[in-house]
Amino acid sequence: MTERGAVPQMRTPLCDLLGIEYPILSAGFGGAGAELVSAVSNAGAFGVLGASGDDPDYIRAEAERTRTLSDRPFGFNLIIAQSDEEGFCAYVGAMIAAAASASATAAVLFWGDPAPYVEPAHEAGVKLLIQVGSVEEAEAAAEAGVDAVIAQGVEAGGHVRGTTSIWELLPAAVARVAPLPVLASGGIGDGAGLARALRLGAAGVSLGTRFVASDEANVHKDYKRRIVAATATDTVYTPDLYDAWWPGAPPRTLRNKTYK
Numbered sequence: 001m002t003e004r005g006a007v008p009q010m011r012t013p014l015c016d017l018l019g020i021e022y023p024i025l026s027a028g029f030g031g032a033g034a035e036l037v038s039a040v041s042n043a044g045a046f047g048v049l050g051a052s053g054d055d056p057d058y059i060r061a062e063a064e065r066t067r068t069l070s071d072r073p074f075g076f077n078l079i080i081a082q083s084d085e086e087g088f089c090a091y092v093g094a095m096i097a098a099a100a101s102a103s104a105t106a107a108v109l110f111w112g113d114p115a116p117y118v119e120p121a122h123e124a125g126v127k128l129l130i131q132v133g134s135v136e137e138a139e140a141a142a143e144a145g146v147d148a149v150i151a152q153g154v155e156a157g158g159h160v161r162g163t164t165s166i167w168e169l170l171p172a173a174v175a176r177v178a179p180l181p182v183l184a185s186g187g188i189g190d191g192a193g194l195a196r197a198l199r200l201g202a203a204g205v206s207l208g209t210r211f212v213a214s215d216e217a218n219v220h221k222d223y224k225r226r227i228v229a230a231t232a233t234d235t236v237y238t239p240d241l242y243d244a245w246w247p248g249a250p251p252r253t254l255r256n257k258t259y260k
Contacts, residue, residue, distance in 0.1 A: 014181045014203040017127060017147060018105055019073045020046045023204030024194065025150075025183065026211040028052075028077020028108055029158060034062055036216035038069035048108055048206075049076040049099075056091075056098035063102030073105035075129075080112035081246065093120045100124035108150070108206075111161060111249065115144040131185060131206070133161030138173040138182070148181040149173065150206045155187025157209040159249045160237065162186060167200070174201035187232070226254055 014023045021044030026032065028048035037047030049066065051059045059076060066074055076099045078092060096107055096117065106127035109117065114130040121128040122145075131150040132138045138149045151173045153166025162169060166186040174182045181203035188197060189210040197205050212219055213227040236259050239250040253259075 009198070012181070012198070012203040013179070014148060014183065017181060018046050018075075020044060023183075023198070023202075025075075025108070025204065025206040027158075027185070027206050027208035028075070029208050029212060031212065031218040032077070033218050034066040034069055035218070036211060036214060037066050037074050038072075039214075039216045040211070041066075041070045041072035041074045044072075046106075047074045048106075049074065049104075051076040051095060051099070052079040054095075056094040059095050060098035060102055063099045063104050067102055075099075075106035075108055075127075076104055077108045077110065079110050080114070080117070081110075081249065089116050092117055096121050096124050096126055100126050106147070111159070113144070114141050114146050118145040129183075131161065132173075133163060133169075135169065135172045135176050137161075138177050142177040142180050146180075148183060148203065149177065150183040150185050151202075153184070153186030154237070155232075155252075156185055157212075157235065157252045159246070159251050160186075161249075167196075170197060170202055171200045230254055 012023045024045035026040040026047050028050040030050050032050040037049050040047035049062055078095055106129055107121055109130040118128055127147040129148045129150060130141050130146050131152050132141055133152050141149050151169045152162040153169050154160060154162045154164060155166055166184050170184045183204045183206050184197035184202040185206040188205050188207060194205050211217060213224045234255055235252050236255050237252045242251050
């Protein structure tokens with residue numbers, strides 16, 4: 001761990017793992033397509049395609065389109081909350097194979113057990129990362145053989161697995177799974193947040209909302225404007241307000257007329 005007050009090194013084991021210059025991932029949210037992913041990767045970080053809910057043909061086509069825009073490493077995101085459903089493991093395996101065929105570097109999983117996918121990913125030449133919300137999940141993922149874990153704090157936007165602050169979860173996870181790389185996610189949107197995470201032992205950060213407002217994100221312009229104008233106090237954590245199709249997955253969103 002870097003001494004308090006010291007300037008952290010930007011080159012971390014995550015950079016070596018993924019073949020990137022800067023230890024920054026753009027999260028694979030809905031709207032993270034080839035334009036955003038290639039822009040992030042071309043800048044020296046690691047772009048991640050939003051692929052959950054799509055089919056293997058789509059992810060193959062989008063990964064191939066990304067490859068036409070960038071020759072740098074990139075990945076794709078899959079939510080595995082349905083991993084107990086019949087046929088879902090085969091679906092994830094097909095998605096990994098499709099992305100690997102277009103030279104994707106890594107798969108980033110979320111909300112489930114990564115164990116069934118470690119071997120298929122590694123056989124396809126794909127690194128496997130998973131976003132977790134607790135130290136216990138981080139330990140289980142490490143034991144399963146993933147290549148890195150992303151610790152998500154309760155400050156995160158979108159669906160939130162974490163229940164504690166990232167600044168509590170991050171050092172605890174680092175202490176328990178070292179030397180496995182741990183990334184920080186949730187409430188980080190600038191260089192100061194990146195530096196703080198690195199000082200606490202993170203190998204990098206995964207940023208979602210920070211990239212939602214970018215020109216390249218396929219997100220409505222009015223929403224982008226709201227994000228840019230908002231502060232942290234404009235967000236709300238809602239355990240069961242937006243749980244259609246995905247109960248038990250509380251999100252953090254911008255306050256709007258559906259929330260009083």
